[in-house]
Amino acid sequence: MPHAVSRLRDERLARSSKPFIARGSKAPRCARCRVVHSHCLCPWLPVADGEAGVCLVMHDIEALKPSNTGWLIADVVKDTHAFTWSRTEVAPALIALLDDPQWQPYIVFPGEFVAPERVTEQVAPAPGKRPLFVLLDATWPEARKMFRKSPWLDRFPVLSLAPEQLSRYRLRRSKREDHFCTAEVAALCLGLAGEEEVADRLDHWLDAFSQHYLAAKYQRPIDPQDALHQHLADDQAAMVRLGQS
Template identity: 45%
Template sequence: MPDSSSSAPEMADNCPQHVDPATGHPRPPRREFKARGSFVIRCEGCKLPELNCLCPYKVEAESGVQVWLITHPLEHNKPTNTGRLIADVLAPTRVFTWYRTAPDEVLLSLLTDERYAPFVVFPDDQPDYAHRVVDIEAVKHERKQRIPVLILLDGTWRQARRIFRKSPYLDGLPVLPLRTQRLTRYRLRKPASDAHLCTAEVAAELLRQAGESEAANSLDDYFDAFNHSYACSRRYEKIETPSPAMKRLLEKRHAQQCASGSQA
């Protein structure tokens, strides 16, 4: 989908990048990251170019629906990855790195935890798993007793399909396709189709459909701020006037800081 614990997102990756998770043998060192933009000075917090740092617009939102990301290893090094935006906005978000031969033990344990009702988000375009396909009403129904979880496969469409097909622990989960007329607003990578939403957009749209409008709106605004900040930085343009989405985030952030101060 082009593109841990409870209170803060963390990388639930038990395998160091320099060790093969399946065998434990050392991996050969990877070449230094040299993609376009690799020499840009980036903020340590948001990973965006310091010219238009995203940190002033970071807000937190609460949601009765959680998001877990199964992220392809190559996505972690891409500053254009939008999965991390979800973790910024929704504190309970969990992030797992996908390895075909060594699934994350924490993820496997959580998938059998009766507190959660996980749904793997994936298109319903193949007949072999048609019996597992559900709609958003199934998510709403589960909220009565358990915590619904949207499992997003974070990578390119090719990577996401590989994760879906090569992860047996996902085989028994209900499949939740995203049904929407919404077109992507993501312009930092070229999608195969405007109907292919990036990871953050998929999360925001499903949260909205599940009744989590406040969380969806905050994530949408944060994504728009990210999109705008990154696009301007690519042109070496300093943002002088915040966009409408940025202004809404600044207002929310101020309100959250005031509420936090009054409770101290």
């Protein structure tokens, strides 16, 4: 069954007046993993899991970009939701999700741009609630605009991350090394929520996606027996066994 970002991509394509062609490559891509067929990732596709949820609020064409990492979050995090951001209207389903009593939404954004009383660095939902991490999936300038022009987010706490490691993402780079791709941010949030195994799975899936994407771009072979692919295969098998027990 297609996940939330895949469905959003299909909806966006249906509204397009012309085909979306990614920059730098016109080679046919696998519809499931978005990598060219010669370097398809699908044999290592992880099994989605976890109690925390992720809500992706995506800038207009993010879901169409092959390098978008929100797609990887939806591969790994079972409860991933995706919506297209609009300045003039908010999807009723998005508001319903944020109001759902099972969730405690956290808007993930740097605390330096937010009133101090809204900022938290901990994930501690009330009893009976699950954390829902709301990520603005866009370039940094776009995300700042989205945050400023989304007053419907103002009632929720802002989770400000202060990670020690620098970004490992290699496909689209910010000019600042302390800016992270969306999947890295999600993994950090999951770790704060105590879901270290899911965070680890997402980190490895991001590494594999980056490796396959770049190898296809530069026409380099993939070693399916290396440590990364073996880790993915072992984790995949373990999750399948867990689901069958």
